[in-house]
Amino acid sequence: MNVVMIGSGYVGLVSGACFAEFGANVVCIDKDKSKIDSLLSGGIPIYEPGLDELVKRNVEAGRLGFSTDLREAVIEADLIFIAVGTPTRRGDGHADLQYVYAAAEEVAGYLKGYTVIVDKSTVPVGTARQVARIIRKTSPDADFDVASNPEFLREGSAIPDFMRPDRVVLGVESERAETLLRELYRPLNLIEAPIHVTDLESAELIKYASNAFLATKISFINEISRLCEKVGADVHSVAKGMGLDGRIGKKFLHAGPGYGGSCFPKDTLALIRIAQEHGASCRIVESVVEVNAAQKALMVSKVRDALGGSESDKNIAVLGLTFKPETDDMRDSPSLAILPALLDKGAIITAHDPQGVEEAKRLLPEGMQYCDDVYETLENADAVILMTEWNQYRGLDLGKVKAGMKGNVFVDLRNVYEKGLMEKHGLEYYCVGREGK
Numbered sequence: 001m002n003v004v005m006i007g008s009g010y011v012g013l014v015s016g017a018c019f020a021e022f023g024a025n026v027v028c029i030d031k032d033k034s035k036i037d038s039l040l041s042g043g044i045p046i047y048e049p050g051l052d053e054l055v056k057r058n059v060e061a062g063r064l065g066f067s068t069d070l071r072e073a074v075i076e077a078d079l080i081f082i083a084v085g086t087p088t089r090r091g092d093g094h095a096d097l098q099y100v101y102a103a104a105e106e107v108a109g110y111l112k113g114y115t116v117i118v119d120k121s122t123v124p125v126g127t128a129r130q131v132a133r134i135i136r137k138t139s140p141d142a143d144f145d146v147a148s149n150p151e152f153l154r155e156g157s158a159i160p161d162f163m164r165p166d167r168v169v170l171g172v173e174s175e176r177a178e179t180l181l182r183e184l185y186r187p188l189n190l191i192e193a194p195i196h197v198t199d200l201e202s203a204e205l206i207k208y209a210s211n212a213f214l215a216t217k218i219s220f221i222n223e224i225s226r227l228c229e230k231v232g233a234d235v236h237s238v239a240k241g242m243g244l245d246g247r248i249g250k251k252f253l254h255a256g257p258g259y260g261g262s263c264f265p266k267d268t269l270a271l272i273r274i275a276q277e278h279g280a281s282c283r284i285v286e287s288v289v290e291v292n293a294a295q296k297a298l299m300v301s302k303v304r305d306a307l308g309g310s311e312s313d314k315n316i317a318v319l320g321l322t323f324k325p326e327t328d329d330m331r332d333s334p335s336l337a338i339l340p341a342l343l344d345k346g347a348i349i350t351a352h353d354p355q356g357v358e359e360a361k362r363l364l365p366e367g368m369q370y371c372d373d374v375y376e377t378l379e380n381a382d383a384v385i386l387m388t389e390w391n392q393y394r395g396l397d398l399g400k401v402k403a404g405m406k407g408n409v410f411v412d413l414r415n416v417y418e419k420g421l422m423e424k425h426g427l428e429y430y431c432v433g434r435e436g437k
Contacts, residue, residue, distance in 0.1 A: 004077040012083035018162040020058035022187045027073040039066040047328040047355045074110040083120040093269035104131040108138035118147045128200040145177035150207035156326030167194040171203025211267040217252040219291040225255035225433025235433030255433040257334035257413045258295040260323030265332040296337040306430045312346030317381035320388025322356035330359040352377040383409035398425040
């Protein structure tokens with residue numbers, strides 16, 4: 001089976017490499033020649049555990065290729081996946097679909113024989129039908145179907161998520177399209193992965209509804225963490241007690257500085273706009289967005305209070321910049337809201353992150369300083385902020401931490417440590433929704 005993946009970013013590259021691992025012949029297309037040249041020479045433009053080995057293995061097997069030539073790839077394609085970016089449109093919160101529609105128009109002129117065009121990008125309800133209209137207008141005689149196959153990949157564990165998914169969602173309107181997509185995903189039959197076949201609109205909405213629900217769990221437990229601090233409860237214990245209920249589950253009930261990343265921020269906003277356009281209310285999701293913004297602001301106040309009311313001229317060491325571990329993604333990371341606010345009030349910030357520094361240099365203010373070594377980052381610090389729970393921060397030598405610091409304030413925004421342990425090493429410990437200072 002011949003598969004074309006339009007877009008060689010996170011979703012396109014991971015999905016293309018995984019389909020090649022399934023045995024399909026895959027070509028990943030991108031207009032960015034420098035990206036394609038890098039991929040052809042063995043470079044990987046993103047950090048994702050295991051992706052470099054997966055790409056290398058399938059390139060060497062002749063199942064995975066990269067090109068800027070869409071025409072040549074489309075002529076031979078059975079399935080064409082559109083996996084381009086759909087960022088939040090500036091000013092109104094809508095998903096920006098210009099790249100999706102441009103890809104559809106370009107593909108239309110090259111179609112030969114029956115082809116299924118599949119929306120892999122996260123797109124609002126109605127996008128698949130608009131893609132079909134664009135193709136019909138551009139190429140009235142084309143033999144094709146449009147399908148929706150949303151991705152559910154978690155950054156940092158995308159390959160296991162693809163290879164052992166909770167579900168595969170197929171939005172289709174014809175048996176021919178369903179048959180081709182089922183054949184592509186046939187290797188998952190061995191593990192009995194659920195394949196949920198539905199209509200186009202439902203498939204498109206499943207993605208947004210899923211991400212909004214997960215974001216809701218995060219904002220909910222963050223609100224509960226604030227109440228815990230007021231009444232003297234422990235948010236860890238509360239979350240555990242909630243999560244033991246099978247109807248609720250323990251995942252995403254982790255208090256912290258708020259959600260970020262490439263999906264939750266833009267998808268919650270897009271769902272709100274979709275609801276507004278169709279005259280429906282989405283008040284819970286609106287509150288989720290508000291709570292998330294407030295949580296990031298509250299973390300600034302938490303750091304400020306820990307420093308005695310002012311961060312001016314204080315040396316602050318920051319551990320972790322990305323929105324979560326095992327990724328270099330800085331998009332909507334809490335650090336992008338928290339650290340500039342501290343810098344604006346005169347803080348002197350030195351940061352460490354295993355993968356995110358280069359992107360951080362592009363997105364954070366120029367006043368930031370960066371270190372390659374964790375303990376060098378902590379030298380002469382008045383305070384430490386644990387921002388992202390990378391594994392290497394979970395087992396810090398706390399005696400060495402305290403010995404290198406000038407002060408003793410440790411602000412744990414991910415609740416990695418315990419108060420008693422920190423105090424044993426002479427550190428003044430602050431956390432989220434638990435007993436601390």
